Amino acid sequence: MNHFEPIDGILHAEEVSLIDLAETVGTPVYVYSTATLERHYRVLAEAVAANGKALGDVLIAFAVKANSNVSVLATLARLGCGADTVSEGEIRRALKAGIPASRIVFSGVGKTDGELAYALDVGVRQINVESPSELDRLIVVAERSAACPDIAIRVNPKVGAGGHAKITTGGEGDKFGIPVDEALALYARAASSHHVRPVGLACHIGSQITDLAPLEAAFVLLRQMTMTLREQGLEVSRLDLGGGLGVPYQGGAMTAAPADYVAMAARVLDGLDVDAVFEPGRLLAANAGILLSRVIQITERAADADGSGRRFLVLDAAMNDLIRPAMYDAFHEVVPVTPRSGEAVSYDIVGPVCETGDTFARDRTMPPVQPGDLVAFTGAGAYGAVMSSEYNTRPLVPEVLVRNADWAVVRPRPSYEDILDREATAGWLVKA
Template sequence: MHHFDRIDGALHAEGVPLEALAGAVGTPAYVYSTATLTRHYSLLRAAADAHRGALGDALIAFAVKANSNLSVLATLARLGCGADTVSEGEIRRALKAGIPGERIIFSGVGKTDAELAFAIEVGVRQINVESGAELERLIAIAAAKGSAPAIAIRVNPKIGAGGHAKITTGGATDKFGVPVEEAIDLYARASASPHLTPVGLACHIGSQIMSLAPMEAAFHTLREMVLTLRANGHSVTRLDLGGGLGVPYHGQTDTPSIADYAAMCARVLEGLGVEAAFEPGRLLAANAGLLLSRVIQVNQRTGSPEEGGGRRFLVLDAGMNDLMRPALYDAFHDLVPVRPREGELRAYDLVGPICESTDIFARDRMLPPLEAGDLVAFMGAGAYGAVLASEYNSRPLVPEVLVDGDRWAMVRSRPSYEDMWAREPRADWL
């Protein structure tokens, strides 16, 4: 569900024509819809509240790594959303956007001493501990500060799931979390320390998961662990269920609904008396954003099919430095003309201007006729789009725009070349 629709034949972001945005800010550019962010958060909030008996006053903590733009975070903060963070920088972004420390979860497999100290200082809701080594470091840091921060132990349930091997995080060979038995031991060690307050367990098994079954299996593991820990005399009041529920990039209609997801979580947690936390990223942001691009030219290759002849390359001004997901994860993004031309569909290879063979978004994509200068939009680009962008090939970083009804604002500007050079002071001997 999103709020990018055609009005008088041209694609709009809510009430703003994309053609007008392209004229004002140039291309490529990311465009986000406030209405879509609001709708997706509200759906998950309502679904969780419908099962308050099993899930408690559940926290929805947006995964900042999916989209860390301050205006996007501030939009969610005003709705009551929290933040799932994996670095000091992300914690600072969440705080800057108006998300209070008590709604911030600090996760991550490689937190530094300085980051752990900062998390304690600002009073985050909890720190998700991912190893025995981290636990010992945190005890020492908390002791030096005379503090006892709330922690959860992140469990690796040996259940990996996701839309690609590179976004699976709960398998036995993945770097995240600790096995069940080790997690039980770490919880006991944390309980024995006066410098920590263990409150629960955390689990996140992957991203873009299109079936509830693996998540349900993982959550059953957490349930059994809660019962074991309580039998051993430990208090467990929270379960962090992570995120990972997939979105329909391909336009699927059989994907699990948010309501079904919340109902499954409630069914597994029923009777435990814990407070749940959800960490959605793409679920809230993916379909709330698109990447606006312009066709540079169409390259028609001659020769026999065996020699690559007959291929039609749609060369765009957006490259893999602007949208990394296809090159990184073989990800699919629908491409739609902003104002489509009439004519038969044609097969195009969608490519960018980067000097890399991996700078290709799709092969043999069937599209209406396109010509140089036409505007197109990569849909479902609101998550893991701008956050992964770079200035590779010395291309200025892609800007971001937030739309709210008929109004819009540039929420990250495109740097000038002089801005880029200013970040690289020349050595004084050159």
């Protein structure tokens, strides 16, 4: 359970009782374990170190889109982690968390001129260029700023992989990256400019990938492209390998180990003399967090004409708090904080939002629960709070970071007054 374990029959986050947290902070609430974040980073860093010089001077850059909480980023920054960002806002978060600009990569298919100018101003490590038009705009912005940024050309290898079609990013029909032949030509064109400095290639083929084969195919392609560019007399000193390695969301589910993943990359790149970049997101954060929720009620529906009835477990957490099940058909285990004795029960686990899609699971068998009980969604530390919203005017779910027996609210729950005060009434609607 990654530092979420029962103590005296009560589920804890490290040494903190989830019952005590719920009573103090309320529910729903995200809870993150510092120990798990640190352990996951060190596992990956140790795998890199075990492969010697095959991967060069490696940068591990956490994918901020997975969990952008500043305290989470600061926890990783203290270990030497960099940041993979896709917006000016994420760059600002990384900087606030103490990640130096020299360890920040700027990716994304729709960078605005303003965002590019900001990235140049703060001096990010590299900008991953994803289209010819973006390169053209970056050259103009860089000339105006009297800058010459390091760039990598993001390649679309026509190797798509991931846990769902919506998180597959390297397939032929996906919006990300540049086809191989066009990428080679664009690299050469960038090298002729005095306003950008092409230093490498980048690739990211998807998320929640559990098989190393598609990742290896993409890395082999990057190696081949590197050799082709060098034959043309062009410098290629970095390969951004992206992220995407999956995690076990369900007990017993198998995924590739980080050590095997890094060893495969080292084998493919060995002797190429490049510095590798890894951009893990889910791998570091997913199992470092849970979403804590309380049971509102259990609604029984009598059997209909086909003889089937339903038992709805209605929680105070909803799709606006954790959208992965509704958006990606994603699985999260739901476990009682204080398990009751008795036979397991089958529930449809739902939230209070006025959408049929506000359903976390159908026919989920779990220990019996009663109204008022607390339950925890495991594996919720990535793409959870960061994708939450105030749909149905539900306040954004707060976030708590735990370290041993200490804990802190690192994003508070806004009051209804906070929500309403952010909006202004049009002048012509205000009575004199």
